[in-house]
Amino acid sequence: MTYNIEKLKVRTVEIIFFTIAVILLLLLGGVVASAQTKTEAVKVARGHAQIQQPVYRDYRGVRLGMTAEEARAKLGEPAMKSDEQDFYVFSANETAQLVYAQQKVVTISTDYTGGIGVPDYKSVVGEGLLERPDGSLFRMVRYDSERFWVSYNKSASVVPVVTITIGNMK
Numbered sequence: 001m002t003y004n005i006e007k008l009k010v011r012t013v014e015i016i017f018f019t020i021a022v023i024l025l026l027l028l029g030g031v032v033a034s035a036q037t038k039t040e041a042v043k044v045a046r047g048h049a050q051i052q053q054p055v056y057r058d059y060r061g062v063r064l065g066m067t068a069e070e071a072r073a074k075l076g077e078p079a080m081k082s083d084e085q086d087f088y089v090f091s092a093n094e095t096a097q098l099v100y101a102q103q104k105v106v107t108i109s110t111d112y113t114g115g116i117g118v119p120d121y122k123s124v125v126g127e128g129l130l131e132r133p134d135g136s137l138f139r140m141v142r143y144d145s146e147r148f149w150v151s152y153n154k155s156a157s158v159v160p161v162v163t164i165t166i167g168n169m170k
C-alpha cells in the first residue's frame with residue numbers, strides 16, 4: 001500500500017511541475033508575441049515617418065496630371081496611340097503605358113524585361129520589398145497627401161519583368 005501512495009505522490013508532483021511549466025510557457029509566449037507586435041508597430045511607424053517625400057514621381061519627365069500633348073512631347077510618338085492610352089517601346093527591354101482620363105495622365109506603367117535598365121527599387125519605393133513564396137518581389141507606397149501611389153513588382157519568371165507603376169488615387 002505504501003508503494004501505491006508513493007507512486008501517487010510522484011504523479012501529483014509531476015502534474016504540478018507540468019502545470020507550472022505550461023503556465024510559464026504560455027506567459028513567455030505572450031511576452032514574446034507582445035514584443036514582436038510592438039516591434040512591428042515601431043517598424044511600421046518608422047516606415048511611415050520615413051516615407052514622407054515621394055522619391056519616384058515621374059517617368060522620363062512625365063508626371064501624373066500632365067496632358068496627353070505634354071506627355072507625348074516628352075516621350076515622342078507612341079507605338080500605339082488613343083485618347084485613353086498610349087503605348088511606347090523604347091527598346092527590347094523597356095516599354096511604357098500611359099493611361100489618360102479626360103486627356104490627363106492618371107497612370108504611368110513601365111516594364112523592364114530581364115531587369116535591364118530598371119531603377120534600383122530603393123529609389124522607387126524605399127526599403128522593405130515583400131518577397132512572395134514564388135520568389136517574386138512587391139511593394140506599394142501610398143502618398144495620401146499628394147493623392148498618388150507607386151508600386152514595384154518583380155516577377156519570379158526565368159526572364160524576370162520589373163513593372164513600376166505610378167497611379168492617381170480616386
